[in-house]
Amino acid sequence: MGALALALMSPASSRAAERDAAAADALFTEGRKLATQGNYQAACPKFSESYRLDPAPGTLLNLADCEDKTGKIAAATEHFRRALEALPPGDDRVPIARKRMTELDARVPRLTITVAAPLPPGTRVLRDGIEFGSPSLGVALPVEPGDHFVVVRSPGKQDRFYRLNLLEGDSRQLLVEPGAEQAEGAAPAAGPDTSSPSSQRTIGFVVGGLGVVGISAGIVTGLMVNDRKRTFDDNCKDGYCNAAGLDAADSGKTLLTVNAAAWAVGLVGVGVGTYLIVTGGDSKTPVTRAGLTPTVGGGKVVWEGAW
Numbered sequence: 571m572g573a574l575a576l577a578l579m580s581p582a583s584s585r586a587a588e589r590d591a592a593a594a595d596a597l598f599t600e601g602r603k604l605a606t607q608g609n610y611q612a613a614c615p616k617f618s619e620s621y622r623l624d625p626a627p628g629t630l631l632n633l634a635d636c637e638d639k640t641g642k643i644a645a646a647t648e649h650f651r652r653a654l655e656a657l658p659p660g661d662d663r664v665p666i667a668r669k670r671m672t673e674l675d676a677r678v679p680r681l682t683i684t685v686a687a688p689l690p691p692g693t694r695v696l697r698d699g700i701e702f703g704s705p706s707l708g709v710a711l712p713v714e715p716g717d718h719f720v721v722v723r724s725p726g727k728q729d730r731f732y733r734l735n736l737l738e739g740d741s742r743q744l745l746v747e748p749g750a751e752q753a754e755g756a757a758p759a760a761g762p763d764t765s766s767p768s769s770q771r772t773i774g775f776v777v778g779g780l781g782v783v784g785i786s787a788g789i790v791t792g793l794m795v796n797d798r799k800r801t802f803d804d805n806c807k808d809g810y811c812n813a814a815g816l817d818a819a820d821s822g823k824t825l826l827t828v829n830a831a832a833w834a835v836g837l838v839g840v841g842v843g844t845y846l847i848v849t850g851g852d853s854k855t856p857v858t859r860a861g862l863t864p865t866v867g868g869g870k871v872v873w874e875g876a877w
Contacts, residue, residue: 589622589623589624590623590624591623591624593620593623593624594620594621594623594624594626594629595620595624597616597617597619597620597623598616598617598620598629598632600616601613601614601616601617601620601632601636602632604616605632605635605636605639610636610639610640611640613636614633614636614637614640617629617632617633617636618633621633625656627653627656627657627663628653628663630649630652630653630656631649631650631653631663631667633649634646634647634649634650634653634667634670635670637649638670638674641714641715641716642714643674643677643678643714643715643738644678644679644712644713644714645714646670646674647671647674647675647678647712648712650667650668650670650671650674651671653667654667654668654671676739677738677739678712678713678738678739679712679713679714679715679736679737679738679739679740679741679742680710680711680712680713680740680741680742681697681710681711681713681718681734681736681742681743681744682708682709682710682711682741682742682743682744683695683697683702683706683707683708683711683720683744683746684707684708684743684744684745684746685707685745685746685747686745686747687747689704689722689724689748690724690725690726690727690748691725692724692725693722693723693724693725693748694721694722694723694724695707695720695721695722695723695746696720696721696723697713697718697719697720698718698719698816698819699719699802699806699819710741713736715736715737715738715740716735716736717733717734717735717816718733718734718735718736719731719732719733719816719819719820720732720733720734720744720746722746722747722748722749724748724749726751726752727748727749727750727751727752728749728750728751728752728753729749730746730747730748730749732744732746771846771847773846775847777839777842777846778839778840778842778844778846778847779839780835780839781835781836781837781838781839781840781841781842782836782839782840783836783839784832784833784834784835784836784837784839785832785833785836785837785840786836787828787832787836788829788832788833788836791825791828791829791832792829794825795822795825795826795829798818798819798821798822798825799818799822801814801818802818802819802822805818806819
């Protein structure tokens with residue numbers, strides 16, 4: 571432990587690329603202070619920012635150690651590996667870093683995503699919000715312990731979702747496939763008889779009121795989507811998301827669907843309501859029945875109307 575502490579206390583002997591060494595040193599010092607206090611959640615971002623400003627191997631070693639303490643063992647393993655590549659062979663920190671990397675690597679879960687049949691053109695496979703191309707399929711890739719979400723998106727098909735939990739040392743295979751064919755949409759709903767001008771205006775006010783409610787719901791859910799987006803951005807860094815980031819991505823996706831539907835219903839409701847109110851004052855004006863057909867596709871809801 572003494573040798574490890576001495577190795578971690580040095581930011582680096584060589585600087586690969588000077589960017590802002592003074593700021594990097596200040597952040598490194600603050601990160602060491604927080605780590606000494608046991609506040610690794612706050613220390614890790616300091617080390618990460620210090621390394622970005624001045625990529626020193628010693629800073630990367632501290633970041634890897636910090637990530638290990640916070641349970642991000644896949645990221646820690648990768649950062650120990652990168653630090654080993656940057657350190658000179660005779661550096662005293664090499665054997666320490668190699669030992670830590672080997673121990674961590676044995677604990678890192680692996681997830682292999684495979685497909686039962688060739689995927690349709692344009693299909694996207696995402697794990698925890700990150701898209702993985704065909705070269706990544708069938709390969710055991712390291713992941714952090716905990717919950718993971720896999721989504722298969724194919725044109726003209728519903729999204730297929732998978733959720734799984736991996737423990738340290740797990741090696742899991744996940745067979746994925748596209749979802750069912752996208753629904754073509756429900757049949758048009760026949761509206762009430764609006765041949766009477768008075769009843770038409772009444773219906774217009776009701777439909778318009780529902781449209782206003784829909785627009786209000788669209789505004790509220792839009793604000794909620796923005797809040798989930800900020801939470802996702804704050805908790806998903808360098809291709810990894812913590813539990814808060816994953817929850818924000820999951821709930822944000824649901825809210826986005828609700829938001830699209832609310833705006834669609836709201837705008838159509840206001841439009842139809844206005845039309846019925848305006849034309850309802852003239853009994854000689856021919857009026858047909860109103861009908862709306864919802865069509866779902868491409869992540870949005872489209873309402874097609876005829877009146």
